[in-house]
Amino acid sequence: MRDFAALFEALDTTTSTSAKVAALAAHFRTAPEADRVWTIAILTGRRPRRSVTTTELRRWAAEAAGLPDWLFEDSYAVVGDLAETIALLLPPAETRDAASLADWIARIRGLAGRPEAARRAAVLAWWAALDGTERLVFNKLVTGGFRLGVSQGLLTRALAEATGRDAAEIAHRLMGDWDPATIGYDALILAEDRAASGARPYPFALAHQLDGAPEALGPPGDWRAEWKWDGIRAQVVRRAGALHIWSRGEDLVTPRFPDLAPLADHLPDGTVIDGELVAWGGDSPLPFATLQRRIGRKTVPKTLLREAPARLLAYDLVEDGGEDLRALPFDARRARLATLIAALPPGLPVEVPPLLDFADWPALAALRQTARARGAEGLMLKSAGAPYVAGRRKSGGWWKWKLDPMTIDAVMIYAQAGHGRRANLYTDFTFALRHGDELVPFTKAYSGLTDAEFREISAWVRRNTLERFGPVRRVPPEQVFEIGFEGVQESPRHKSGLALRFPRMLRWRRDKPAAEIDTLETLRALLP
Amino acid sequence: MSRTDPVLRFEAAGIHCPTGGFFIDPWRPVARALITHAHADHARSGMGAYLCTPLTAAVLRHRLGDRRIEVMDYGETRQIGDARVSFHPAGHVPGSAQVRVEIGGEVWAVSGDYKTAADGLAEPFAPVRCHAFVTECTFGLPVFRWRPQAEVMAEVGAWWHETAATGKVAMLGAYSLGKAQRLLAALPEGPGPVLTHGAVEGVTQVLRDAGLALPETIPVTPDTDPKAHPGALVIAPPGALGTAWARRFGPSSTAFASGWMALRGIRRRRAGDRGFAVSDHADFAGLTDAVLATGCDRVFATHGYTASFARWLGDKGLEAGIVATEYTGEDIDAAPETETPAAAP
Numbered sequence: 001m002r003d004f005a006a007l008f009e010a011l012d013t014t015t016s017t018s019a020k021v022a023a024l025a026a027h028f029r030t031a032p033e034a035d036r037v038w039t040i041a042i043l044t045g046r047r048p049r050r051s052v053t054t055t056e057l058r059r060w061a062a063e064a065a066g067l068p069d070w071l072f073e074d075s076y077a078v079v080g081d082l083a084e085t086i087a088l089l090l091p092p093a094e095t096r097d098a099a100s101l102a103d104w105i106a107r108i109r110g111l112a113g114r115p116e117a118a119r120r121a122a123v124l125a126w127w128a129a130l131d132g133t134e135r136l137v138f139n140k141l142v143t144g145g146f147r148l149g150v151s152q153g154l155l156t157r158a159l160a161e162a163t164g165r166d167a168a169e170i171a172h173r174l175m176g177d178w179d180p181a182t183i184g185y186d187a188l189i190l191a192e193d194r195a196a197s198g199a200r201p202y203p204f205a206l207a208h209q210l211d212g213a214p215e216a217l218g219p220p221g222d223w224r225a226e227w228k229w230d231g232i233r234a235q236v237v238r239r240a241g242a243l244h245i246w247s248r249g250e251d252l253v254t255p256r257f258p259d260l261a262p263l264a265d266h267l268p269d270g271t272v273i274d275g276e277l278v279a280w281g282g283d284s285p286l287p288f289a290t291l292q293r294r295i296g297r298k299t300v301p302k303t304l305l306r307e308a309p310a311r312l313l314a315y316d317l318v319e320d321g322g323e324d325l326r327a328l329p330f331d332a333r334r335a336r337l338a339t340l341i342a343a344l345p346p347g348l349p350v351e352v353p354p355l356l357d358f359a360d361w362p363a364l365a366a367l368r369q370t371a372r373a374r375g376a377e378g379l380m381l382k383s384a385g386a387p388y389v390a391g392r393r394k395s396g397g398w399w400k401w402k403l404d405p406m407t408i409d410a411v412m413i414y415a416q417a418g419h420g421r422r423a424n425l426y427t428d429f430t431f432a433l434r435h436g437d438e439l440v441p442f443t444k445a446y447s448g449l450t451d452a453e454f455r456e457i458s459a460w461v462r463r464n465t466l467e468r469f470g471p472v473r474r475v476p477p478e479q480v481f482e483i484g485f486e487g488v489q490e491s492p493r494h495k496s497g498l499a500l501r502f503p504r505m506l507r508w509r510r511d512k513p514a515a516e517i518d519t520l521e522t523l524r525a526l527l528p
Numbered sequence: 529m530s531r532t533d534p535v536l537r538f539e540a541a542g543i544h545c546p547t548g549g550f551f552i553d554p555w556r557p558v559a560r561a562l563i564t565h566a567h568a569d570h571a572r573s574g575m576g577a578y579l580c581t582p583l584t585a586a587v588l589r590h591r592l593g594d595r596r597i598e599v600m601d602y603g604e605t606r607q608i609g610d611a612r613v614s615f616h617p618a619g620h621v622p623g624s625a626q627v628r629v630e631i632g633g634e635v636w637a638v639s640g641d642y643k644t645a646a647d648g649l650a651e652p653f654a655p656v657r658c659h660a661f662v663t664e665c666t667f668g669l670p671v672f673r674w675r676p677q678a679e680v681m682a683e684v685g686a687w688w689h690e691t692a693a694t695g696k697v698a699m700l701g702a703y704s705l706g707k708a709q710r711l712l713a714a715l716p717e718g719p720g721p722v723l724t725h726g727a728v729e730g731v732t733q734v735l736r737d738a739g740l741a742l743p744e745t746i747p748v749t750p751d752t753d754p755k756a757h758p759g760a761l762v763i764a765p766p767g768a769l770g771t772a773w774a775r776r777f778g779p780s781s782t783a784f785a786s787g788w789m790a791l792r793g794i795r796r797r798r799a800g801d802r803g804f805a806v807s808d809h810a811d812f813a814g815l816t817d818a819v820l821a822t823g824c825d826r827v828f829a830t831h832g833y834t835a836s837f838a839r840w841l842g843d844k845g846l847e848a849g850i851v852a853t854e855y856t857g858e859d860i861d862a863a864p865e866t867e868t869p870a871a872a873p
Contacts, residue, residue: 078669084793424794
């Protein structure tokens with residue numbers, strides 16, 4: 001595994017994308033073939049199934065390091081990464097094991113189903129034979145959750161460089177369902193017959209955020225506008241008589257949406273629709289929180305299917321009659337989508353929401369202000385002539401123009417140290433609003449400040465701690481922040497009775513005394 | 529002053545000895561301050577009189593200008609009122625001391641900042657037997673375990689050579705007092721000269737003048753021609769990296785030398801090309817050993833992972849508490865050479 005650990009280090013110690021691509025490409029040229037496949041699998045989130053629970057790993061590591069469980073947990077809270085915490089806490093290795101990445105994965109998979117004593121003995125022996133980065137990588141293989149700062153784009157560029165093949169073709173090959181334990185490098189990357197098989201979706205087109213005015217995009221006539229729905233981005237694939245639903249995270253989520261099953265009987269073979277899955281309230285989407293109740297469940301109970309029926313709001317057609325439409329301009333794809341959906345029998349859980357009519361940019365801006373009332377979170381702008389481009393590229397011509405967030409001024413009452421990248425800074429804050437004479441905590445937030453601001457507020461927290469509760473410090477209610485959020489709803493689980501969606505700090509209001517913060521009533525007034 | 533006064537009391541201005549009428553490393557102006565070492569969070573301006581080791585005094589004069597500073601060598605004792613005080617090597621930076629205070633047979637020791645492994649430059653840490661020990665614990669978690677200095681210095685040296693081989697400048701962020709000189713003294717022979725930021729050079733020259741043997745350096749001035757020094761290593765305060773000052777050297781590989789570099793997350797946040805885990809603070813095992821070596825039964829943790837470290841000592845049967853101070857320990861995020869931390873907003 002030494003070469004994979006070296007790759008991990010190379011990727012970890014540079015922020016230059018060309019250096020990352022070079023390191024990956026070199027690995028794909030020289031590593032054993034089985035290791036190449038596993039490298040691709042790991043970088044695309046296809047990790048081996050976990051054969052040891054994290055609870056077991058924590059216990060074994062604490063024992064091996066001779067530490068009480070609480071101190072292990074304190075350390076983990078600071079490091080923020082279980083694999084790294086364990087790697088750092090264990091005593092230095094006694095020997096070195098030279099097995100390859102694929103060998104290690106086979107060993108780890110071999111643990112499944114064995115009694116705890118046997119798994120414990122194996123893991124302890126392996127820990128004693130690995131050091132530094134190799135031990136960290138091993139732990140990451142066991143615990144899952146590799147985050148290497150390598151985007152799909154970088155990976156495909158590196159594979160393209162190593163093989164001399166087209167990056168777009170490589171990207172498509174890597175999509176969908178393949179098993180690194182059984183597929184060879186040749187079949188995955190090089191063989192000719194995998195070009196358009198089975199359930200595979202296409203690499204998703206992604207939108208840029210529009211921060212300024214849309215005027216910068218050029219003449220409005222070149223652009224099409226849609227509501228930006230707050231649901232789950234998905235591609236619905238119908239091939240060989242079967243329906244496959246892919247979320248943007250490349251998860252196959254078909255079983256979670258049995259309400260879409262009828263589409264399998266009516267969509268023609270060789271169809272790939274891109275759209276948004278929403279919970280449908282008859283004529284408009286239900287709030288995202290309703291859909292959220294369905295996410296994370298492998299099977300959806302009947303009551304939930306009734307209360308929160310899923311619907312596909314289709315907005316693009318990527319494959320039609322087996323033909324790859326990605327090179328066509330948006331208008332042409334959209335016309336074929338409309339024809340396809342119009343030909344379906346009525347009553348199916350799919351529709352093509354109409355494009356929005358607008359004469360000029362000011363008219364569209366006015367329309368955008370009504371988004372929230374329609375259950376949308378803003379607008380999507382798409383270039384009429386652009387092809388369907390993988391990833392977040394300017395040439396794809398997709399822009400999201402979200403509503404400005406709702407805001408409220410609140411005071412910080414608790415601070416907690418961050419972990420991982422922010423291990424020695426106070427970054428996780430609890431905020432309160434005024435309610436009569438009381439301060440009522442209503443949300444946490446941990447993003448939105450600059451590094452310099454986090455450093456400054458951390459120094460203030462250290463000097464102004466009133467009380468400590470483990471890692472949490474109570475501070476005097478003096479620092480006021482403007483909190484931005486995308487929505488608010490009733491929540492019996494919170495003391496304030498309210499829960500925010502996507503809360504974050506927009507500004508540190510140094511100009512504002514705590515006496516002037518907003519009240520809980522102000523926030524309640526923002527309930528839909 | 530009364531017989532019931534504790535040897536030391538933790539007050540809003542700093543660590544106070546009511547019997548002796550002095551403070552140790554105070555953070556508010558007081559009449560008389562005993563100073564453990566010359567880092568800005570322990571030695572602040574505005575004190576009526578200072579008492580410290582001769583080396584600390586030299587750096588203090590350089591940092592704060594002409595002040596009323598008295599000096600006392602390691603091991604020398606002095607009677608201040610009814611308190612007997614002495615300085616003992618802390619191993620943190622050249623001149624750094626632990627302060628021993630004895631009143632009526634009861635001994636307290638204040639560590640300041642310290643490390644237990646010898647670095648070849650600072651006077652090596654010497655445990656002080658005491659009843660109560662006031663300790664830092666900047667790195668008081670077991671994830672911090674320093675590797676031998678020679679191994680890390682060899683890695684720094686290898687990085688310097690690799691960087692020079694690609695025609696770039698090696699730019700190393702390190703504290704101006706202590707870390708920079710320790711690196712200078714311990715680094716293997718490099719492919720070019722060592723250039724120093726003004727803040728680093730200033731302290732280095734003070735220590736040279738005080739008699740420390742430190743290798744030759746080339747101070748960077750506005751007239752310095754970066755191209756005239758191929759294969760150079762530039763040592764600068766961490767805050768100077770990534771600024772216009774650093775960009776004058778053209779293509780560079782940047783690295784930080786700090787105990788925090790032991791954590792991957794912080795290495796990535798600082799976004800340097802490399803991070804070398806080398807610290808002038810004790811690691812977890814060093815802290816634990818140091819506390820146990822004092823033979824004390826009471827411990828006060830001043831800064832760092834105080835809650836975890838105090839609990840760990842409590843599990844070992846010591847009476848361990850946390851006291852609030854304004855010491856910052858090793859702070860790679862601090863502005864390079866501020867006299868005091870940024871004021872509260």
